[in-house]
Amino acid sequence: MKVSMTVILSVFSALLLSVSLAANSDPSLDNFLKCLPSNSLPSYPISEAIYTTANPSFESVLLTYINNRRFLTPTTPKPLAIVTALHESHVQATVVCAKSHGLQVRIRSGGHDYEGLSYVSEVPFVILDMFNLRSIDIDLASETAWVQAGATLGEIYYNIANKSNVHAFPAGVCPTIGAGGHISGGGYGTLMRKYGLSVDNVIDAKVVDVKGNILDRQTMGEDLFWAIRGGGGASFGVILSWKINLVRVPAKVTVFKVDRTLEEGATDIFYQWQQVSTELDKELFIRAMPQVANGSVEGTKTIRISFYGLFLGQSGTLISMMNKRFPELGLQQSDCIEMRWIESTLFWFDLPNGTSIDVLLNRPRGAQSFYKNKSDYVNHIVPKEALERIWKMMIKAEPMWMQWNPIGGRMSEIPDTATPFPHRAGYLFKLQYSINWREEGTEATDRYISLIREMHDAMAPYVTKFPREAFQNYRDLDIGSSPSNQTNFEEAKEYGLKYFKGNFLRLVKVKGMVDPDNFFKHEQSIPPRWM
Ligand SMILES: Cc1cc2nc3c(=O)[nH]c(=O)nc-3n(C[C@H](O)[C@H](O)[C@H](O)COP(=O)(O)OP(=O)(O)OC[C@H]3O[C@@H](n4cnc5c(N)ncnc54)[C@H](O)[C@@H]3O)c2cc1C
Numbered sequence: 001m002k003v004s005m006t007v008i009l010s011v012f013s014a015l016l017l018s019v020s021l022a023a024n025s026d027p028s029l030d031n032f033l034k035c036l037p038s039n040s041l042p043s044y045p046i047s048e049a050i051y052t053t054a055n056p057s058f059e060s061v062l063l064t065y066i067n068n069r070r071f072l073t074p075t076t077p078k079p080l081a082i083v084t085a086l087h088e089s090h091v092q093a094t095v096v097c098a099k100s101h102g103l104q105v106r107i108r109s110g111g112h113d114y115e116g117l118s119y120v121s122e123v124p125f126v127i128l129d130m131f132n133l134r135s136i137d138i139d140l141a142s143e144t145a146w147v148q149a150g151a152t153l154g155e156i157y158y159n160i161a162n163k164s165n166v167h168a169f170p171a172g173v174c175p176t177i178g179a180g181g182h183i184s185g186g187g188y189g190t191l192m193r194k195y196g197l198s199v200d201n202v203i204d205a206k207v208v209d210v211k212g213n214i215l216d217r218q219t220m221g222e223d224l225f226w227a228i229r230g231g232g233g234a235s236f237g238v239i240l241s242w243k244i245n246l247v248r249v250p251a252k253v254t255v256f257k258v259d260r261t262l263e264e265g266a267t268d269i270f271y272q273w274q275q276v277s278t279e280l281d282k283e284l285f286i287r288a289m290p291q292v293a294n295g296s297v298e299g300t301k302t303i304r305i306s307f308y309g310l311f312l313g314q315s316g317t318l319i320s321m322m323n324k325r326f327p328e329l330g331l332q333q334s335d336c337i338e339m340r341w342i343e344s345t346l347f348w349f350d351l352p353n354g355t356s357i358d359v360l361l362n363r364p365r366g367a368q369s370f371y372k373n374k375s376d377y378v379n380h381i382v383p384k385e386a387l388e389r390i391w392k393m394m395i396k397a398e399p400m401w402m403q404w405n406p407i408g409g410r411m412s413e414i415p416d417t418a419t420p421f422p423h424r425a426g427y428l429f430k431l432q433y434s435i436n437w438r439e440e441g442t443e444a445t446d447r448y449i450s451l452i453r454e455m456h457d458a459m460a461p462y463v464t465k466f467p468r469e470a471f472q473n474y475r476d477l478d479i480g481s482s483p484s485n486q487t488n489f490e491e492a493k494e495y496g497l498k499y500f501k502g503n504f505l506r507l508v509k510v511k512g513m514v515d516p517d518n519f520f521k522h523e524q525s526i527p528p529r530w531m
Pocket residue numbers: 067106107108109110111112113114117118130149171172173174176177178179180181182183184185186187188189232233234235237238239240473474522
């Protein structure tokens with residue numbers, strides 16, 4: 001996300017243009033476009049928000065919010081039009097007109113969906129793009145804020161910090177993620193052990209339902225309000241905005257990053273990390289990231305584990321806590337940096353010390369690389385012999401890398417049924433597998449995706465079973481999917497139980513109540529009924 005995208009954008013624009021021009025004579029598109037002005041307010045002309053393929057800015061609007069190059073190829077289906085809503089009434093009009101003219105809508109906020117579901121469909125579709133709706137209204141007196149769906153996490157963090165050094169919001173690490181999709185899927189980050197997920201800190205929302213009505217918590221009722229807090233985006237309606245609780249953080253927090261290789265005893269340290277990371281004070285979050293590195297002997301490979309920490313307190317307290325609870329890591333005062341919480345968000349994003357927090361205001365700039373991510377949950381400590389096997393498998397699956405995130409703390413206090421997100425008490429770690437590449441073409445894509453799938457298969461003995469669970473925000477079509485235009489109930493059960501466990505049943509019930517005709521659908525949406 002740090003490199004300029006101009007080159008990639010222009011290469012792909014040329015390819016796109018030839019593909020997209022072919023699609024412009026769809027009668028339902030004409031009817032849809034005619035319908036829009038008569039369903040929105042003349043004081044907010046919707047014409048300014050509409051991009052058809054004939055518009056010279058069509059490609060740049062489409063490409064800017066595509067995060068994954070896997071869904072930016074000449075054969076990727078393109079939308080018939082993009083509505084970049086400038087006012088809430090434009091969202092209402094898009095829903096009403098798409099529904100009455102039989103067009104599918106894909107809703108996009110930050111465009112970070114791992115499988116591109118916010119901007120790709122196999123059937124004729126339009127994109128409802130939310131990036132212009134990004135106001136952030138902070139009320140420090142009540143320690144709350146209203147944030148619109150198109151705001152990025154970086155903008156939310158920045159605006160909070162611009163008002164207060166001792167407030168924060170628990171959400172993800174990448175600053176260009178959109179609030180619309182992120183919070184819809186749970187939203188987790190480094191404050192999870194202290195304050196839970198983003199959805200645990202959402203207290204109201206504004207949604208456009210399938211009839212085009214704007215609802216808030218009171219008018220939507222508690223069932224729908226429950227479902228939108230983690231049940232996944234684009235199944236229940238369009239999120240216009242969230243009302244969030246700000247949480248308190250100290251004026252100075254402490255961060256560290258410590259690397260240990262196998263030669264330096266990483267296996268023992270990691271084994272000990274498994275024992276303590278979920279039991280430590282809620283103020284301390286330590287992520288472990290194993291990845292393949294060069295060994296000390298030329299030509300050999302090893303595993304290097306990076307331990308990233310955030311402590312909501314000062315370094316002296318942290319060091320004495322670590323000496324008592326996790327001395328194996330050997331954390332030194334010199335590893336620790338004290339900074340404002342807002343600066344810690346840059347540290348976690350691997351930006352160099354001293355980077356201006358203004359980078360948090362950068363908008364997405366298009367896709368950097370091709371990638372595939374997968375997830376797992378672990379509920380038993382993995383024995384040392386198994387860790388040795390895992391490291392060997394990782395070396396075979398290079399350049400795949402892993403991220404282990406400890407749960408516990410506040411997460412264990414919130415019941416599994418409080419929100420659709422079910423992986424709480426009794427879970428130890430959330431795992432993410434990740435692989436990215438820059439070579440073009442299907443051969444490279446197939447090769448890299450096979451590597452991450454093989455690694456995921458090989459991890460089966462160590463992770464949750466029946467079902468093998470997954471994190472909704474780490475969307476993965478390998479775990480089950482339906483066709484673009486028709487939710488397949490048997491398939492929906494596959495992915496639904498993995499993402500939501502028993503909460504899937506309640507999600508289906510809510511869907512049946514609010515969208516019985518299944519207008520809001522995609523490859524992993526919630527079906528309105530059992531069949
Ligand atoms: C680099 C990177 C880092 C990440 N880090 C984290 C992390 O630390 N923690 C974490 O929890 N997740 C993380 N994620 C996953 C991320 O939270 C999800 O991909 C999330 O869905 C992205 O939201 P978005 O608005 O950017 O995506 P989009 O692609 O715009 O949307 C994602 C889904 O939500 C739907 N949707 C979007 N906006 C709305 C709306 N307004 N109303 C209804 N539905 C909507 C879309 O149709 C789509 O189905 C990361 C992803 C990436 C690419």
